[in-house]
Amino acid sequence: MSSPRRTPTPTGATADFARAFQQIADVLQGQQAQLAQLTQQGPQNVQTNTHRVGMNDFLRHNPVKFNGKTTPDEADDWICNLxxxxxAIECTEGQKLVFSTYMLAGEAEYWWRGMRTAMEAxxxxxxxxxxxxxxxxxxxxxxxxxERERQFLELRQGSMSVQEYKLRFEYLARFYTQGLTExxxxRRFEQxxxxxxxxxxxxxxxxxxxxLVEQALVAERMEESQHRVVRPQKASFSGGRNQKKPYARPQQRGFGGLKCYECGxxxxxxxxxxxxxxKPEERKCFSCHKPGHFASSCPDRKIPGGATQTQKFSGEKxxxxxxxxxxxxAEASQSGNLIQDTCFLNGRCVxxxxxxGATHSFISFACLGKLELPVYDLGSExxxxxxxxGQVLTSSVCIGCSLEVAGRKFKVNLVCLxxxxxxxxxxxxxxxTNGVLIDxxxxxxxxxxEEQVQMITSREVLQDIKEGAVCFVVIATEKKKSTEEQIVDIPVVEEYADVSWTNFYGSL
Incomplete structure (x- = not known):
């Protein structure tokens, strides 16, 4: 048997297949290269989008300027808000520095400029x-x-509501340096x-x-409800009828119900x-001898303390x-008989x-506020x-003020005017009191x-010791004289000191 004969492949067809396969390979390699490029450019694209955040995006949130003239709590709030x-805007670390320093003003801006210059140096x-x-x-x-940590440990609710107490507690708890378990x-919030x-x-x-906060709010509402006073409405128990007061007098219908037991x-x-x-002339007061009242109700009757009865009931001093x-x-300068000078009152020049011509010593209210002296009540006007x-009323006085005049120290009570x-x-x-004369x-x-011995009380001695005075105690005892010394002191008996008393009485 003869084998079948194969048809020979054309020479041009083989070359076409080779070119087709090469094109397919080139397309696949190009797709792989594009995919790798996109993978590498992904983070760069994200970074490019982040850098697009500008100052307008930051200022759109209405940040507050900081000038340095604030309390520590306000400075901490400013940083937290930034x-x-x-x-929110997802800015970079460098943009955070630029945005935050842009909001500085006044003293704070000068401080950062100096700090940045020192860092660059x-x-x-x-x-x-x-x-x-x-x-x-x-x-x-x-x-x-x-200080905030100390306030946290000593915080009490006081007059604050539970919600206000909770906000203050959470704010101060941020500064507690020890471990803060739940x-x-x-327990600290409860205390x-x-x-x-x-x-x-x-x-x-x-x-x-x-x-715990929720239970405290419930307890607070219960406490407020207990102190709330519920007032019943009118006619709630009487059914709308008018009720008479237990102390109200009965209504009088003419004069038929009244009758005098003296004249009818x-x-x-x-x-x-x-x-x-x-006999009105017989009704005279035995205290003031004025008619119309008795001594028990006399308005001029003296009571202990020096006040009259009218002053007692009216509450007047x-x-x-x-x-x-x-x-x-100006009045003092117009008169040529008055002397003006500068002295020291409690160490301050006045x-x-x-x-x-003044009966008392006085101090002005302006000087009183400047020296911050304690003020007491006179007990009278x-x-x-x-x-x-004209006349001026006053009832306040400063007691025991230290006064230095011409190098001499005195104690003086000053009435406020x-x-x-x-x-x-x-x-x-x-x-x-001090024996001072005016020429x-x-x-x-x-x-x-002449230096004279001045008697002071023990309270004044203690006050002088507190002010740095040096005290010396002198104890003096009287020396008892003998009989011979006593006889010498008597001029007549001195000449007959050898005569015994028995002979003298015997001659009598």
Whole structure:
């Protein structure tokens, strides 16, 4: 058998197949190269989109300028608000530094310029982390954090509501440096409650903070409902009928129901004309001898303390009289008999007027506020008379003020008055107590030359010791004389000292 004959392949067809396979391979290689390029360009595209965030995107969130003139809490809030904006717009670390420094103004901007210049001089590159750390070191230092930690440990609810107390508690808890577990946080929050709320929650032992806050809010509402006063509406029990008051007088229908037991007239006995008209001259007060009342109801009757009965029932203070020659610097300058000088009151320089026409020593309200002296009540109203200003009432006094005049120290009580142009007026009470004289001709104050022993109380001694005075105790005892010394002191008996008393009595 002869084998079948094969048809020979054309020479041009083999070349066409080879070219087709080569084109398919080129297409597959191109697709693989494009896929690899897209895979490599993926992160770059994301980074390109991130860099597209600009200043307008940042300013659209309305950030606040920082000028450095704020409290540590406000500085901390400013940084926290910036971090929230940065997280929202997804900016880079470099953009965070640019955006944050752009919002600095005034003193804060000058501070950062100096800080950045110093960092560049040291070869350091400023980053957002460096800016944040140095910003908090300056405007929220460690001492402020320690103070917030102390406030957290001492925080109490007081007059705050539970919601206000919770917000303050959570804010200060951020600065607590120790481990803050949930159970310890609940116990610390529970300790600060007011007593009624703590009493309601102390036995529950709640260790979940949100649940503890919710139970505290319920206890607060129960406390408020207990203190709420429910007033019944009118006619709620009477069915709309008018009720009489238990103390109301019965309505009178004419004068038929009244009868005087003295004269039988249509009036009560205390209004009887026989009692009010009969012999009025006999109804005189034995205290003031004025008619119309008795001594028990006399308005001028003296009571213990020096006040009258009218003052007692009206609540008025007893009054005393005083006098001053001048209340202003202009009035004092017009008179040539008054001496003005500068002295020291409690270590501060004051303008003093020496007035022999003043009954008391006075101090102005302006000087009183400047020196911050303690003020006491006189117990009575002092009516101060002046030649030009009329009468001025005052009831306050500064007791035991330290006064230094011409190098000499004194204690003086100063009555408060509305003086103008004068700080202190030294009157006759101070002049007579200390033996000081006023020479009007030579315009000077004369102090006593001889040192005299001054008697002071033990309280004044203790006060002088507190002010640094040096005290010395001198103990003196009386020496007992003998009989011979006693005889020598008697002029007549001295000449007959050898005569015995038995001979003398025997001669009698």
């Amino acid at each position: 971090e929230k904006i940065f997280e 040291r070869g350091e590159v400023a980053t957002w982390g460096d800016f944040r750390n140095r910003f908090l070191e300056r405007y929220f230092p460690a001492s402020a954090k320690q 159970a310890w946080k609940c 600060g409650f007011r007593h009624p709320i703590m009493k309601a929650l102390i036995h529950l032992k709640i260790n979940d903070f949100p649940e 007239g249509p009036h009560i006995r205390r209004n009887c004309p026989r009692l009010t008209v009969h 007893p009054k005393a009289a005083g006098r001053v020659f001048a209340m202003t610097g 303008h003093v007027l020496f007035d022999s 002092l009516v101060v008379s002046t030649p030009t200003s 509305p003086l103008e142009g004068l700080d202190v007026i030294l009157g006759m009470d101070w002049l007579t 009007c001709g030579q315009q000077k104050v004369i102090f006593p030359t």
